[in-house]
Amino acid sequence: MDATVATLLSEARAQLAGYSPSAALDARVLLAHILGKPETFLFTWPEHAPTDSQQRQFREWIARRRDGTPVAHLVGRREFYGHEFLVSPDTLIPRPDTELLVDIALALLPDNVPQRVADLGTGTGAIAISLGLARPQWTVLAVDFTVAILDLAERNVRRLGAANVQVRQSSWCRDLPGQYHALVSNPPYIADDDPHLDEGDVRFEPHSALTAGADGLDDIRTLIAQAPAHLLPGGWLLLEHGHDQGDAVRALMSAGGFHAVQTRRDLGDRERVTLGQMPGSSDAQ
Ligand SMILES: C[S@@+](CC[C@H](N)C(=O)[O-])C[C@H]1O[C@@H](n2cnc3c(N)ncnc32)[C@H](O)[C@@H]1O
Known part of the structure; x- marks a missing residue:
């Protein structure tokens, strides 16, 4: 069966459980970023099937997040005072x-x-x-x-x-x-x-x-x-x-x-x- 938004998120939550205090949120932020969509898209279209390369990138990021890499370093940005800043x-x-x-x-x-x-x-x-x-x-x-x-x-x-x-x-x-x-x-x-x-x-x-x-x-x-x-x-x-x-x-x-x-x-x-x-x-x- 093709992976969907819902199955990818559930897989990621299971992998991050015990490794990140915010496993579900991390998974949503990373997937929304890869898809180039707002997080609401994930709730509205759980059956959407990301492309193979999007799935590969998501799984790679989840593995790096499991190793501790900050979400902000993966997506390259973080919000502060209502503005989005590039980070490094x-x-x-x-x-x-x-x-x-x-x-x-x-x-x-x-x-x-x-x-x-x-x-x-x-x-x-x-x-x-x-x-x-x-x-x-x-x-x-x-x-x-x-x-x-x-x-x-x-x-x-x-x-x-x-x-x-x-x-x-x-x-x-x-x-x-x-x-x-x-x-x-x-x-x-x-x-x-x-x-x-x-x-x-x-x-x-x-x-x-x-x-x-x-x-x-x-x-x-x-x-x-x-x-x-x-x-x-x-x-x-x-x-x-x-x-x-x-x-x-x-x-x-x-x-x-x-x-x-x-x-x-x-x-x-x-x-x-x-x-x-x-x-x-x-x-x-
Ligand atoms: C705790 S970070 C704060 C960064 C940013 N102001 C913030 O609040 O997100 C401290 C910053 O001080 C800079 N820093 C450390 N030593 C410094 C120095 N001698 N002169 C100027 N900046 C320095 C570091 O490069 C780092 O960017």
């Missing part, structure tokens, strides 16, 4: 938790006045592009430190039409031109020996996007030390961090001369983003 194994797959950082930046800065914002460690460009698309009157600089990542971010800028986002190579603030109303970052913040690095999608993501020294705070320390020279008076630093790093990040920001230091919680009620403001008034900017 060179950097982090954008996470839903990071949408909080975008929400806070959008609420913090005036929306009707031009603002200069830099996203440090931009990866796919997810944060910078989401900010740029939401606030066309802002100028957003997206910074990362390898050419392959900058190329990926640049392709996302072009695909999504974020004309006010520029991409530039810099190690954190080292080659950052000028001063900004806000610096935002989701830097690496996992401890080098964290056992979670051996689980799930992170096994397929580069350590350069994930880990930051013995306590996971090395890059956060660098950012807090470098940021003041690149912030305008009254400018803000916003950092995503691990749920158990809030105390440490608040202490580092306060010691670094930031005011109004505060931590916001994510939807799971975990401390997720800490922000602090440079002294001085932002009125004259």
